[in-house]
Amino acid sequence: MTPQLQMAIKLLQLSRLELVEMVQQELESNPTLEESETVETPEETPAETPEAADAREITMEESFDERLDWQQYMDEYSSTGRVHYESEEKEAPNYEAFTASRTNLYDHLRWQLLMTRPTAEQEAIGSLIIGNLNKYGYLDVPLEDVAQMAETDVSQVKDVLYVMQTFDPPGICARDLSECLLIQARQFGIVDPVVEALLRDHINNLENKRYQVIARELKCSMETLSAAIELIRQLDPRPGFRYGDEDQIYITPDVYVYREGDDYIVMLNDDEIPQLHINSYYRQAVRKGEPIAKDTRTYLRDRLRSAEWLIKSIQQRRRTIYNVMVSIVKFQRDFFDQGIAHLKPMVLRDVAEDINMHESTISRVTTNKYAHTPHGIFELKFFFNSSINRADGNTIASASVQEEMRKIIAGENPKKPYSDKKIADMLEAASGIRIARRTVAKYREIMGVLPSSKRKQP
Incomplete structure (x- = not known):
């Protein structure tokens, strides 16, 4: 393959964020490549006559408030664009001192620990x-191991642990799920023997x-048990997760599909x-044969060629x-x-034959690319589905089958x-x-739906 073809294939399979990152790297490493600046062209206005200009100036002067001392205003206005007021000397804030950082679980808990004014041993x-909490906020190691690391007694570790279990978020520093939820129930004032x-x-x-x-062993009615379970559902089994380091990833569509009348408009997202x-x-300099050293000319030619390939490859992408x-819009109009x-069921070959491209190219295009549609944001791969046979001989897409299953499960009796x-x-x-029962189980797992034994409510 030619270098240009290799670059085109590479760009085709990149996601939007990866493409932006690659372009930025090329801008930094290739001196012949520049970013275009879009300059708004002002609307052309007819030339003003001297009389019109004089009239405009007179109108502006008359609009000023004569009671305002403009000279004093200009004297008070500093060169940095800040106004100094009488009897007040303030320095502008150093904006470099402001940081947008996210509090993690370690810092949040350590701050609360120091607020209790611990001794040196308690702080250690x-x-x-x-340091031994997992990302969900549970203590992963036995207290004996903590005592050994701190070179102290287990009783001292227990005392510190019980204090820390009162920290925010509720349920933190628990050793298992049962203890975590019990701590939260106590902090929220839930006093119910069935819940406990x-x-x-x-x-x-x-x-x-x-x-x-459970009802038989606790000797309570199903109504009482159901109310207690509903209270437990309000508790958080993963109290430390909200302080995790994992940032949420927001999907930015590569293409938008808008409806206009009876037709759909496809628009590419070129932002950023x-x-x-x-x-x-x-x-x-290279074309006109400027007096440049041979090595420099060779380098510039390579960089110019690379820049041209990149620009053409992006346009091809x-x-x-x-x-x-x-x-896709043509084939999936019903969607x-x-x-x-x-x-509808659709395979890569359908689109490949429609636009005269190879199936491998369609596969690269649909990887890590997202489309904004009237029904939400979907990965392009979503529109390619295997077919399921109906009783009348027609076919239906597997995603549509999952949607039908979702409706059935949503309407079932929880009991x-x-x-x-x-x-x-x-x-x-x-x-x-x-479809077979095992196919239903497979689709249910893909949808993240529990089996019937786990979905049953009291």
């Missing part, structure tokens, strides 16, 4: 406890939805992607993404009109959730979709 124990018994002795039964067993051009000085999205339930076999039978009866 507390720091060890904080559930958290202390029946966590495993709760996880496995064994409500009849620099508009590139080649430096005219270097281009002319834009055209390819646009053509692929237009083809754009009516939603996910009307998504008697549908089994996978029941869902398969309902799909065939209602929509003529024939």
